[in-house]
Amino acid sequence: MKLLVKNILLPRNGATENTDIYITDGVITAIGTEPKGFVADEILDGEGRLAIPAFVNSHTHDYMTVLRGIADDMPFMKWLFEGVMPREEKLNREQSYWSALLGCAEMIKRGTGTFLDMHIIGGASAQAAIDSGMRACVSRGLVGSEGGQRRLDEQLAEIEEFKGYDNISYMLAPHAIYTCDAPFLKKVSAEAQRMGLRIHTHLAESVTEFNDCIKEHGCTPTEYMHSLGIFENKTVAAHCIQLTDRDIEILAQNGVSVATNPRSNLKLGNGIARIYDLDKAGVNVCIGTDSAASNNALNMFAELNYCALLQKGKNGDSTAIPAQKAFEFATVNGAKAIGIEKLGKIEEGWKADITLLDLKVPQMVPFREPYSMVCYCADGSETDSVILNGKIVMKHKQLLTIDEEQLYYNVNKIAEVI
Numbered sequence: 001m002k003l004l005v006k007n008i009l010l011p012r013n014g015a016t017e018n019t020d021i022y023i024t025d026g027v028i029t030a031i032g033t034e035p036k037g038f039v040a041d042e043i044l045d046g047e048g049r050l051a052i053p054a055f056v057n058s059h060t061h062d063y064m065t066v067l068r069g070i071a072d073d074m075p076f077m078k079w080l081f082e083g084v085m086p087r088e089e090k091l092n093r094e095q096s097y098w099s100a101l102l103g104c105a106e107m108i109k110r111g112t113g114t115f116l117d118m119h120i121i122g123g124a125s126a127q128a129a130i131d132s133g134m135r136a137c138v139s140r141g142l143v144g145s146e147g148g149q150r151r152l153d154e155q156l157a158e159i160e161e162f163k164g165y166d167n168i169s170y171m172l173a174p175h176a177i178y179t180c181d182a183p184f185l186k187k188v189s190a191e192a193q194r195m196g197l198r199i200h201t202h203l204a205e206s207v208t209e210f211n212d213c214i215k216e217h218g219c220t221p222t223e224y225m226h227s228l229g230i231f232e233n234k235t236v237a238a239h240c241i242q243l244t245d246r247d248i249e250i251l252a253q254n255g256v257s258v259a260t261n262p263r264s265n266l267k268l269g270n271g272i273a274r275i276y277d278l279d280k281a282g283v284n285v286c287i288g289t290d291s292a293a294s295n296n297a298l299n300m301f302a303e304l305n306y307c308a309l310l311q312k313g314k315n316g317d318s319t320a321i322p323a324q325k326a327f328e329f330a331t332v333n334g335a336k337a338i339g340i341e342k343l344g345k346i347e348e349g350w351k352a353d354i355t356l357l358d359l360k361v362p363q364m365v366p367f368r369e370p371y372s373m374v375c376y377c378a379d380g381s382e383t384d385s386v387i388l389n390g391k392i393v394m395k396h397k398q399l400l401t402i403d404e405e406q407l408y409y410n411v412n413k414i415a416e417v418i
């Protein structure tokens with residue numbers, strides 16, 4: 001399958017060029033100069049549009065999208081244990097699938113191509129990703145020790161079920177230190193090593209988690225996870241708000257990727273992560289939305305905007321986390337955290353996951369430095385077309401892989417039941 005994106009603006013080598021992008025079987029084969037013998041199966045006109053790599057949402061719970069707005073303005077632990085958990089437990093696989101597909105529709109319409117998911121029902125997010133054309137790294141949220149083995153077995157069954165789908169990958173996901181005991185965390189860590197999988201977890205999200213950990217284990221949540229050997233696996237830790245200087249050193253030394261979720265953290269009253277310090281220490285920082293139950297949108301434009309602004313405010317420094325840095329968090333750093341090679345840049349030989357933004361809207365005029373425009377002006381509504389794995393999944397605002405009428409009908413029916 002050969003796709004040609006014509007007359008597109010592309011940030012390249014410090015300037016914005018008007019160029020053409022040649023794509024063959026999901027890979028960008030040339031930019032600007034037509035490769036010999038290239039005959040396009042399809043041509044997408046990019047006139048008046050900017051090409052950026054599709055975002056990588058590095059922490060979400062896609063099956064929870066139907067829970068959007070269900071427990072707003074509640075204390076964090078009450079939100080989790082009384083608002084969310086009793087309701088999510090009612091979702092069966094089919095309901096979780098429609099909920100996850102709603103998340104995929106929203107993510108594509110806001111320029112996202114890949115997500116790292118933590119779920120409670122195997123298959124729903126993976127199937128939604130496959131059907132919508134997205135890439136997903138899925139992980140079964142593991143809570144132990146009671147029922148821990150069952151959940152681990154569910155993860156193994158999911159891996160077996162989706163064998164052969166190139167765009168679906170896996171991690172093992174111990175939910176958090178307050179929902180998994182030490183023997184179970186060690187067991188998951190050993191399983192991850194045996195299977196060659198990465199770890200996806202929540203870490204140091206709230207003051208309660210931090211204080212309880214000091215009281216129970218005499219160390220910080222980061223020190224505790226480190227002491228159990230979790231970081232011997234490649235790890236993506238979501239949130240990481242409550243960190244000491246020593247914690248930052250541990251995360252940097254162990255190559256842990258931190259997925260920051262600025263809007264979820266604000267909404268749940270959990271604070272602002274030390275992203276500027278983490279980045280300075282050499283930690284691979286990436287950005288996620290968290291779930292629609294805590295955000296309440298799956299919009300990476302909003303996340304990178306908040307990330308850049310919050311760090312300037314928190315550090316009293318308007319140069320902290322410049323636009324391009326926040327953009328890298330939301331693209332190439334996310335791909336690195338998940339372990340997908342050559343994803344997150346528009347360059348020859350890289351994966352053809354590309355979002356086209358409409359520039360003929362007031363907030364994008366006049367058009368200046370592209371990363372600044374994306375970070376400080378765009379709200380995501382500019383997303384015009386999305387190419388994932390070399391295929392057009394949204395063309396001029398129209399989703400091609402999802403029947404929206406059917407989707408909204410099914411989701412609204414589920415919302416009534418829960």
Ligand SMILES: [Zn+2]
Nearest residue numbers: 202238290291
């Ligand atoms: Zn989460």
